[in-house]
Amino acid sequence: MPLIKNGCVVDNEWTFIDDSTDPDGTGLVTVSLPRYLQDVTRERTRNVTLGVRLTPSDDPDLLLPHLDHLPLIEIEFPKYTDGRGYSLAQILRRRHGYTGELRAVGHVLRDQILYMNRSGFDAFETARADLSQVLEALSEHSAYYQPAADGHPTVFARRHLRPD
Amino acid sequence: MYRYDEFDAAIVRERVDQFRGQVSRRLDGTLLEDEFKPLRLQNGVYLQLHAYMLRVAIPYGQLDPAKLRRLADIAERYDRGYGHFTTRQNIQFNWVGLKDIPDVLQSLSEVEMHAIQTSGNCIRNVTSDHFAGAAQDEVMDPRPWCEIIRQWSTFHPEFAFLPRKFKIAVTAAEDDRAAIRVHDIGLHIRRRDGQIGFEVHVGGGQGRTPVIATKLNDFVPETELLDYLEAIMRVYNRFGRRDNKYKARIKILVTETGADEFRRLVDTEYAAxxxxxxxxxxxxxxxxxxxxxxxxxxxxxxxxxxxxETAQAANPAFQRWIRVNLHPHKQAGYASITISLKPIGGLAGDATTAQMRVVAKLAEEYGHDDIRVTHAQNLVLPHVALDDLPALYADLDGAGLATANEGLVTDMIVCPGLDYCNLANARSIPVGQDIQQTFADPDYQEDIGRLHINISGCINACGHHHVGHIGILGVDRKGEEFYQISLGGRADHHAAIGDIAGRALSREEVPDAIKRIIDTYRDLRTSAAEPFIETLNRLGHTPFKEAIYAAD
Amino acid sequence: MTSVRPKLKPETPKAITAWDTASGQTVWLSADGQWTSDMTRLGVFTGRAAEDRLNEARAQEHLVTDPYFMEVTAAGTIAGRETLRETIRAQGPTVPYGEVPR
Incomplete structure (x- = not known):
């Protein structure tokens, strides 16, 4: 499935390992939150770099002690109409200051990507949009009322920055 | 009223282009209907029984002549010469083709209008008191805060895919004309020690599980309002149920979590x-x-x-209209007047292009360019000089817009029902028309006094039947229409959910049953000054229930 | 949240109806596989052939939206418990609209 990150198509070097499978000991893998919290302390004893895949009901606060060295957080969208992932992303980026890769995985469609990007996602794994469509989606708006994780100044603020 | 600056204009213009692209991808097969549906809904486009329907946003019910004329133009050019004003102060067009909707949106954007978030599982059009800025009993004009909420909620990236739709209403008056206690969030503007703040109610709603809202906070200072709203929204977005759409509204989360625990969750989120x-x-x-x-x-x-006074003395019909459709204004010598869209035998909330143009012209001549839509599906000119009322009345009468029934028994809230709606189980409009004919005599109506009959064609309750003094719910029994009567609902500051009276009636039985309820009230009231709802509350429902089934 | 559509037995005569995606108009599938807004031209299907036709219709999303079975008589007139709904879909609202009552 194509992975689009920072406006480019990139190779996906990561593999998600579900809880019933043992990682083979090397490489870049993402695991569920419970497994991550259990394995993270043992990470360095094995040749594995761990990322985490959150489901929409996970509590992102549990990652707080680990955010500084987490290279990747995936947030799963089981169905594109499930909007919980947007809140998780905003919490991780804006409240907890997470700066690593935040990747949307699962049912990711072109017309949700602008909101995802505003909420803090910088990578999108999507079977339903190619690079040009993603770039087009990201350029559909030039002004935003609310502050969000993308750091755009709000319209509320921009109105008062103009030299009069 | 608010005017767009270059940012507002750009956002709406960019939305038109975005939706044009989405429609074009839908029509060429790139977008599947399942993928397109939430997108079109977030732009007010439904697929109804026999056509697409476009719901255009009228933020907090505020119109001006240019906007209303443009709505008339759209009705003429893209629809069938009329529009339907809704209980959330919006307008719906019933016959627009999907391929034309981008052009309609383009046309709307030229007069600072749009259809953004008029449906879908997002924050909907914010509604308010239709007398805002004119009412004697308001602590301030609530519209500035409605506009701030409108802007904040427009394309909020975190809250576009909520568990379910989300409706916010704002009032600043003691007499709640915005039904804030049956909204997901109801805000009552208060003044405390010279400071403006918001009493916050949460978890009200109608639909199949009607709930009166819980007061969440007595006073949120105005500078903290949006952050506080975001805390509520985030708690709802994360923890609201998504396993069952009938349990997905915030009212269920508040009920199942418990008000105290819900408040704790919001406070924790807000503090964090x-x-x-x-x-x-x-x-x-x-x-x-x-x-x-x-x-x-x-x-x-x-x-x-x-x-x-001279005109009233000369014309009893005008005198009646003044008596019934006039609301006192905060400034002496002025009044707010209701333009009823409930003529006897008409379609509640419908206005023709000609009528829209007449109202636009009259708002210019007599109404300081200010027009409102009410949640009871009427129009209001909030600022009219008393001296101008005779001339205004004459023009309204000529356009079929001078029905004197504001708040009376024939001023019913009626959903489109099975005549239009894909969700409906039964028709609403003809039932309402039959009831209107029963009470067509204006003296009879005035004698009955204030009485709200609300009719819904299905359990989704768009016709607000739960909060009608008399509620009527259409149900389907093996392909036949039946109607369930409820008693004692109200949407005001004493908000209550009506109680179902008993077995459902056939359509033919409904008007006479309603008449028996009302004649029972007229027999039992202490005087003509005691409104129906107070007699009902004083005596209990039994005599009225018996009246419904007296023909058995 | 359309009200639940009744399940029809295989042998029950049925038409296939949908909405024209571009216009929103009610359309029916004719016997020769065309979408028509003329109800007198609707095709009557039963059994396996009906299922096949519906599946074909579902694959034409860009042309028609949400096709489904509608109960009809063998002669092709609307029948069954959805008669009122389908009659309104075919003929429009049962009340005059777009005019001012007098």
């Missing part, structure tokens, strides 16, 4: 918000938006108008 996350609305911005809602320049006039 860092300064960097806060919205930090500049005071200059609050002031800028408030400035748009400065009161119109109303010439000082005496409290009584000789012209008005």
């Amino acid at each position: 918000k860092t300064d960097a996350e806060k919205i930090a609305l500049p005071q200059a911005e609050i002031d800028r938006i408030h400035a748009y809602f400065a009161p119109p320049d109303l010439t000082r006039k005496p409290a009584r108008s000789q012209i008005l």
Whole structure:
């Protein structure tokens, strides 16, 4: 499935390992939150770099002690109409200051990507949009009322920055 | 009223282009209907029984002549010469083709209008008191805060895929004309020690599980409002149920979590918000938006108008219209007047292109360019000089817009029902028309006094039947229409959910049953000054239930 | 949240109806596989052939939206418990609209 990150198509070097499978000991893998919290302390004893895949009901606060060295957080969208992932992303980026890769995985469609990007996602794994469509989606708006994780100044603020 | 600046204009223009692209991808097969549906809904496009329906946003029910004329033009060019005003102060067009909708949106954007978030599982059009800015009993004009909420909620990236739809209503008056206690969030503006703040109610709603809202907070200072709303929204977005759409509204989360625990969750989320996350609305911005809602320049006039009194004496029909459809204004010599869209035998809330143009012209001539839509599906001119009322009435009467029934038994809220709606189980409009015919005599109506009959064609309750003094719900029994009567609902500051009276009636039985309820009230009231709802509350429902089934 | 559509037995005569995606108009599938807004031209299907036709219709999303079975008589007139709904879909609202009552 194509992975689009920072406006480019990139190779996906990561593999998600579900809880019933043992990682083979090397490489870049993402695991569920419970497994991550259990394995993270043992990470360095094995040749594995761990990322985490959150489901929409996970509590992102549990990652707080680990955010500084987490290279990747995936947030799963089981169905594109499930909007919980947007809140998780905003919490991780804006409240907890997470700066690593935040990747949307699962049912990711072109017309949700602008909101995802505003909420803090910088990578999108999507079977339903190619690079040009993603770039087009990201350029559909030039002004935003609310502050969000993308750091755009709000319209509320921009109105008062103009030299009069 | 508010005017767009270049940012507002750009956002709406960009939305038109975005939706044009989405429609084109839908029509060429790139977008599947399942993928397109939430997108079209978030732009107010439904697929109804026999056509697409476009719901256009009228934020807090505020119109002006240019906007209303444009709505008339759209009805003429793209629809069938009429529009339907809704219980959330919006307007719906029933026959627009999907391929034309981008052009309709383009046309709307030219008069600072749009259809953004008029449906879908997002924050919907914010509604308010239709007398805002004119009412005697308001602590301030609520519209500036409605506009701020409108902007904040427009394309909010975190809250576009909520568990279910989300409706916010704002009032600043003691007499709640915005039904805030049956909204997901109801805000009551209060003044405390010279400071403005918001009493916050949460978890009200109608639908198949009607709930009166819980008071969440007595006073949220105005500078904290948006951050507080975001805390509620985030708790709902994360924890609201998504396993069953009938249990997905915030009212179910509040009920199942318990009000105290829900409040704790909101308080915790709010307290966790860092300064960097806060919205930090500049005071200059609050002031800028408030400035748009400065009161119109109303010439000082005496409290009584000789012209008005002479005209009343000469024309009993006009006198009645003044008695029934006039609401007192905060400034002497002026009034707010209701233009009823409930003529006897008409379609509740419908207005033809000709009628829209007449109202636009009259708002210019007599109404300081200000027009409102009410949640009871009527129009209001909030600022009219008493001296101008006779001329205004004459023009309205000529357009079939002078029905004197505001708040009376024939001023019913009626959903489109099975005549239009894909969700409906039974028709609503003809039932309402039959009831209107039963009470067509204006003396009879006035004698009955204030009485709200609300009719829904299905359990989704768009016709607000749960909060009608008399509610009527259409149900389907093996392909036949039946109607369930409920008693004792109300949407005001004493909000209550009506109780189902008993077995459902056939359509033919409904008008006479309603008449028996009302004649029972007229027999039992202490005087004509005791409204129906108070007699009902004083005596209990039994005599009225017996009246319904007296023909058995 | 359309009200639940009744399940029809295989042998029950049925038409296939949908909405024209571009216009929103009610359309029916004719016997020769065309979408028509003329109800007198609707095709009557039963059994396996009906299922096949519906599946084909579902694959034409860009042309028609949400096709489904509608109960009809062998002669092709609307029948069954959805008669009122389908009659309104075919003929429009049962009340005059777009005019001012007098």
